[in-house]
Amino acid sequence: MSAESAFPPIDHDHGRCVDLLMSAVERLRAEQTLRLTPQRRRVLEMVAASHVALGAYDILARLGGGNGRPMAPISVYRALDFLLQHGLVHRVESLNAFIACTRPGARHDALLMICSVCRRVAELQSPAIEAAIAASAAAGHFLVTHPVVEIAGICRVCRAADR
Template sequence: MKPLSALPLRQHNHQHCINDALKQAKAIAEHKDLRFTKQREQVLRLIWQSHKPIGAYQLMDALADATGKQVAPPTVYRALEFLLEHRLIHRINSLNAFIGCPCPGESHAGQFVICRRCGIALELDEASIKAPIQALAASVGFLIEQQSLELSGLCPTCQVSAEGESEHG
């Protein structure tokens, strides 16, 4: 399991995240003979610009700001569908938003911790969680096709901030 002090929870250069994500996406597209269009690249770049999930309409606004022209919703949704289909991003259902996948192209259960205060999200990869959930589902005859676990709370930075506020409030 990745520790909670992992990369997104401390200050760092997001450009490295963006560059790695684009490099991996281009490699996957080339390997699978897929078209990684400029629009798809721009959407992926915007998703990786921070470690906060971003919604489709926020993406449309950001693309309009970057290109100087309005972007139609179907254009963004097609790019998101492509990125989801090829496991380059994840959908955070509770927020109706998207976040970059640090292990693109690999099939894995999504486990996310999401800070309700600052909005940062971190994908965890703990295999030991998947088996009991599948066993529980199987016990009632259910076959899980996709698994995503979203946990909401406070990141370490926001915990410290909340403690400071409660001491002064």
């Protein structure tokens, strides 16, 4: 993915993003013992529905509006924990919200560009940034347990709307 395409255009075919994620999920289920219960799948589908970061309570509110049974807050938190552990979603620490991973199944640092206007989040793929973090950590004998890089800014769509 090139740097320019990190933020997908508003009118892109988002079905393809979802298909990509779901085919990765099916692959993980076949390879490992990924137990995607119906509740976990509903939460994942909710998070994956757009590139806008959703908080746990946004997810709860949207789940309640569907035809399925409402979920308890604790079940949503547990489902999110499960999805985090399996690398299917990222927590956007600065927003206390979640987005679907665009490279599920591959170990990588969370390198996120976050639009502070529309809350859309783009995941960067940058081996150079990951290598720099690893090298700096190694030089300082620092054990990295939770590598997260969050870059706040304003996306192209929101900048255009502001003009």
